Amino acid sequence: MSFITSYCHLTNKSCFVNGQLIAARDTDSQDSWLKQLYKEQEIVYPKFYKMDTLSQTGFILTELLKKANSNIINAYQDDEIALLFANRFSSVDSDVRFKRSYQEQASPSPALFVYTLPNIVLGELAIYNKWYGENMFAVLPKFAADFYINYVEILLSTGSGASLCGWLDIADEKIDAFLFFVEKEGKGNQFNIESLQKLAGLI
Amino acid sequence: MIYIGAEEIISPLGVTADQNFRAMVNNQSGISLVADAGLNKTPVHLSKITDLQFEHPFDSLLEKVLISLSEKIDSDIITSDRTILLISSTKGAIENIIGDQFGRSVAFIKERFSLRHQPVVISNACISGVLAINAGANFISAGLYDHAIVIGCDLVSDFVLYGFQSLFAISEKPCLPFDSERNGITLGEACSAVLVSNSPSVFREAPLRLLKGTSANDANHISGPSRTGEGLFRSVKKTMEINGISDQDIDFISAHGTATVYNDEMESIAFDRLSLTHVPLNSFKGYFGHTLGAAGVIETAVSIQMIRNDILLKSLGFQQKGTSVTLNIIEENKPSELKTILKTASGFGGGNASLIIQKL
Numbered sequence: 001m002s003f004i005t006s007y008c009h010l011t012n013k014s015c016f017v018n019g020q021l022i023a024a025r026d027t028d029s030q031d032s033w034l035k036q037l038y039k040e041q042e043i044v045y046p047k048f049y050k051m052d053t054l055s056q057t058g059f060i061l062t063e064l065l066k067k068a069n070s071n072i073i074n075a076y077q078d079d080e081i082a083l084l085f086a087n088r089f090s091s092v093d094s095d096v097r098f099k100r101s102y103q104e105q106a107s108p109s110p111a112l113f114v115y116t117l118p119n120i121v122l123g124e125l126a127i128y129n130k131w132y133g134e135n136m137f138a139v140l141p142k143f144a145a146d147f148y149i150n151y152v153e154i155l156l157s158t159g160s161g162a163s164l165c166g167w168l169d170i171a172d173e174k175i176d177a178f179l180f181f182v183e184k185e186g187k188g189n190q191f192n193i194e195s196l197q198k199l200a201g202l203i
Numbered sequence: 204m205i206y207i208g209a210e211e212i213i214s215p216l217g218v219t220a221d222q223n224f225r226a227m228v229n230n231q232s233g234i235s236l237v238a239d240a241g242l243n244k245t246p247v248h249l250s251k252i253t254d255l256q257f258e259h260p261f262d263s264l265l266e267k268v269l270i271s272l273s274e275k276i277d278s279d280i281i282t283s284d285r286t287i288l289l290i291s292s293t294k295g296a297i298e299n300i301i302g303d304q305f306g307r308s309v310a311f312i313k314e315r316f317s318l319r320h321q322p323v324v325i326s327n328a329c330i331s332g333v334l335a336i337n338a339g340a341n342f343i344s345a346g347l348y349d350h351a352i353v354i355g356c357d358l359v360s361d362f363v364l365y366g367f368q369s370l371f372a373i374s375e376k377p378c379l380p381f382d383s384e385r386n387g388i389t390l391g392e393a394c395s396a397v398l399v400s401n402s403p404s405v406f407r408e409a410p411l412r413l414l415k416g417t418s419a420n421d422a423n424h425i426s427g428p429s430r431t432g433e434g435l436f437r438s439v440k441k442t443m444e445i446n447g448i449s450d451q452d453i454d455f456i457s458a459h460g461t462a463t464v465y466n467d468e469m470e471s472i473a474f475d476r477l478s479l480t481h482v483p484l485n486s487f488k489g490y491f492g493h494t495l496g497a498a499g500v501i502e503t504a505v506s507i508q509m510i511r512n513d514i515l516l517k518s519l520g521f522q523q524k525g526t527s528v529t530l531n532i533i534e535e536n537k538p539s540e541l542k543t544i545l546k547t548a549s550g551f552g553g554g555n556a557s558l559i560i561q562k563l
Binding site for chain 1: 242293294295297301302303304305306309310321323324325326327328334338341342344345347361362365366367368369370415417418419420421422423424425426433434437441445551552553554
């Protein structure tokens with residue numbers, strides 16, 4: 001038996017941690033929504049500004065989970081947290097921008113190209129947090145609770161102590177992101193299909 | 204026990220694993236100079252399938268390889284409720300579709316072959332193939348499925364070629380993995396498939412044993428290899444330890460060997476830290492170029508063929524030591540009985556993955 005010990009959601013308007021609204025977008029701000037959230041985090045990581053929306057989203061939500069659940073920082077060895085992420089459209093946002101750079105500007109941008117892989121967000125999380133664990137990024141037609149349930153159980157039974165999971169659907173500037181942290185021990189939401197679907201907002 | 208076999212390969216060297224392997228034994232490469240292919244119509248060396256005249260080449264390659272694979276296994280495996288299809292790819296049909304670059308292809312294959320479960324696309328840059336094979340074995344070990352079909356496929360596209368050109372990562376000459384003159388990758392396109400199963404009897408030709416593999420991140424840089432080879436070191440160490448395999452047990456390493464200056468150097472450092480520098484090693488990139496998401500699958504398929512044919516294939520393009528650590532790079536094809544082989548991969552996003560295959 002494992003537990004979802006913390007989770008968070010991000011849409012274009014709001015950000016929730018463990019179901020509680022923690023921030024709402026200031027539509028009058030000059031800053032992008034992700035930049036607004038970044039500024040509230042009290043961290044200084046200039047590399048954030050180089051990241052694409054997919055990586056920025058994964059980064060911000062991971063920081064929020066770390067604040068909500070100190071186990072993510074304290075309870076595990078550097079290779080014990082597995083990263084299991086998925087989405088529907090891979091790195092489409094960066095793909096479109098990169099394609100524009102060579103089709104319209106005749107100058108392919110290497111800074112955009114390096115973000116045209118969906119797993120780059122996992123690399124960004126690993127670099128910032130010094131995590132050397134297992135990584136996997138899958139592309140699925142929709143959020144599939146059973147995919148996470150099945151593969152996290154595999155990861156937790158083969159050496160990983162916990163799993164940071166994410167569904168990062170980002171396309172046409174629409175953000176629908178859900179991150180959750182699964183541990184072998186804990187309390188609250190049991191890690192099963194029903195509770196995962198419920199927390200994801202599907203039922 | 205988990206088994207692997209029924210390997211198939213579609214590449215510029217042929218449309219079956221057998222054709223590909225015979226071409227490789229004869230030192231043929233799929234790489235050639237393609238006029239106008241590069242940015243500003245410059246000529247570029249590519250390993251390109253020249254007769255790929257389909258409306259949807261990505262879908263057609265998946266279909267073709269699955270038909271070939273189906274002829275090497277029990278006929279009811281593909282449609283079985285106990286089978287999952289894993290597709291390893293970085294960019295799918297990006298040349299045709301920007302956005303949902305996998306959706307149509309996956310739906311087409313699911314429908315075309317009456318697959319019972321939703322296929323899963325594993326998109327982890329250049330480690331996708333090794334990761335997908337490992338994931339297949341994990342699904343089976345956990346009792347979720349009995350069989351996993353793993354297909355690795357990526358095409359050469361303007362998108363990817365221009366991207367690597369913008370990074371100055373494309374070799375002017377055909378790529379030269381581990382050589383002192385190496386100066387970048389050569390892109391390739393290919394589609395390769397294997398079956399992973401808990402049943403040896405479903406394979407028409409005897410399978411091999413697939414041991415549990417692992418992955419590890421470098422936690423270093425999103426597009427640059429680690430200077431210490433940390434992630435590759437950790438992944439291979441874990442894979443060897445959990446399987447009780449020592450450095451003396453490994454007969455051959457199919458390295459990643461992209462032929463960039465930093466990648467190959469990183470690998471040499473990791474293999475040194477693992478006490479594996481004595482093991483015969485090659486990179487298959489000189490034959491197929493770098494096929495990205497297909498690489499882990501096609502290189503595992505060729506490694507299986509090497510075991511079946513008792514031969515070590517040379518590292519095509521290698522002439523002179525080009526890494527700070529001396530590796531035992533295979534310079535000529537030679538007959539050799541191979542029992543245990545290690546396959547590794549490293550890629551953008553800091554990913555590293557490894558697996559071990561043994562002759563039964």
